[in-house]
Amino acid sequence: MRRLARRDGVNVALLDRLGTELYGRRTTTGLRRDLVVSGAQGPTLGVDGETLVNLASNDYLGLAGDPEVLDAARRALRDGGLGVAAGRVLCGTREVHRELEASIADLVGAEDAVLYGSCFDANLGVFDALLGPDDVVLSDALNHASLIDGIRLARARRRVFAHADLDDLERRLAESADARHRLIVTDGVFSMDGDVAALPRLCELARRHDAALLVDDSHATGVLGATGAGTAEHFGLAGRIDVLTGTLGKALGGGAGGFVAGPRPVVETLRQVSRPYIFTNAMSPPLAAAALTAIRVARERPGLRERLAANTARLRAALRDLGYEVPPGEHPIVPVMLRGGTLACDVAAALRREGVLAFALSHPVVPLGEERIRVQVSAAHTADQLELAAAAFGRARAGAAGS
Numbered sequence: 001m002r003r004l005a006r007r008d009g010v011n012v013a014l015l016d017r018l019g020t021e022l023y024g025r026r027t028t029t030g031l032r033r034d035l036v037v038s039g040a041q042g043p044t045l046g047v048d049g050e051t052l053v054n055l056a057s058n059d060y061l062g063l064a065g066d067p068e069v070l071d072a073a074r075r076a077l078r079d080g081g082l083g084v085a086a087g088r089v090l091c092g093t094r095e096v097h098r099e100l101e102a103s104i105a106d107l108v109g110a111e112d113a114v115l116y117g118s119c120f121d122a123n124l125g126v127f128d129a130l131l132g133p134d135d136v137v138l139s140d141a142l143n144h145a146s147l148i149d150g151i152r153l154a155r156a157r158r159r160v161f162a163h164a165d166l167d168d169l170e171r172r173l174a175e176s177a178d179a180r181h182r183l184i185v186t187d188g189v190f191s192m193d194g195d196v197a198a199l200p201r202l203c204e205l206a207r208r209h210d211a212a213l214l215v216d217d218s219h220a221t222g223v224l225g226a227t228g229a230g231t232a233e234h235f236g237l238a239g240r241i242d243v244l245t246g247t248l249g250k251a252l253g254g255g256a257g258g259f260v261a262g263p264r265p266v267v268e269t270l271r272q273v274s275r276p277y278i279f280t281n282a283m284s285p286p287l288a289a290a291a292l293t294a295i296r297v298a299r300e301r302p303g304l305r306e307r308l309a310a311n312t313a314r315l316r317a318a319l320r321d322l323g324y325e326v327p328p329g330e331h332p333i334v335p336v337m338l339r340g341g342t343l344a345c346d347v348a349a350a351l352r353r354e355g356v357l358a359f360a361l362s363h364p365v366v367p368l369g370e371e372r373i374r375v376q377v378s379a380a381h382t383a384d385q386l387e388l389a390a391a392a393f394g395r396a397r398a399g400a401a402g403s
């Protein structure tokens, strides 16, 4: 690595503090090191010259490598270039942005939708735009980091309810009856456990207390529901959520981008005042074209979701047969509980030696004693790849014990 020859003009006190903190981190939790992967995202991945079965991506429908999706991006690149070098509100809006927004709204059953650079941006931009200091946000304790940050940026008051505890939520709704608006906020599918929010009861609570409901459906758009409309469709409630946020970076092609969908006044307000919509570059047209095609493909091929469900059921059953603790669920996020100490990390390392990529989640990402390996299944996995993965899990525990 290139070293700085001199540090004139650099604040040494800042660098010293960061160096000390990084040293502390390295000796306690260890530092994150990003894995460098070669080749395209798919059911297998190249790592260090090896091909691994990929149980770690959000490419649930296998559309990141879909030829139609990639062709759409290539055509858009050829016809319109890579980027627009302008914000949406100036000269950055192209026809493909409007088409993609209409297609998202149609998919989820909303009146309109607005694009952001990512769902992280969407979540940063939605709360402050819609709410003020007289309002209260009620947020599930396990909501995604971007929701937590977006709520922090808003001037509304914040109340956190225990994860999926609707009695706790109802108490907090009753306590905040003086607010102008109450907005209940939840992930549609929670990323650590793959558990699905109880939307029927949440909708009922919201209605009874005259509150609104915002669902971040990043892990569910394209995945859950007969047409891939997400968690609401899964429960027969499509189009009944006040505000929906989601990503184009997971099942819908894995490129990048986020959105907020909802009634026209919500979406129009965001276009007028939402800062991560206004003060940033417009989405690259090839990415927008890819996402537009991914949504069409995801809707036209319900077989993808059937295949995903079958693959998920198959791997869940195989892991249970091996004696692993797999909490009940249907989502392709499959938590494999390996509680205590470094067991989850050891098993993940053993899996890697067996040619399988899956990550261990340990404290502080999950509570102590809740350590697990998170497996993510794709419709693109073949029966052979899933069998190889299960066999590797079978040997990995013994390998971890011996390592």
Ligand SMILES: *Cc1c(COP(=O)(O)O)cnc(C)c1O
Residues within 6 Å of the ligand: 117, 118, 119, 120, 121, 144, 146, 187, 191, 216, 217, 218, 219, 246, 247, 248, 249, 256, 257, 258
């Ligand atoms: C992945 C994820 C995001 C972030 O989406 P990006 O488009 O990658 O920024 C936000 N919310 C939830 C619930 C997610 O799972």
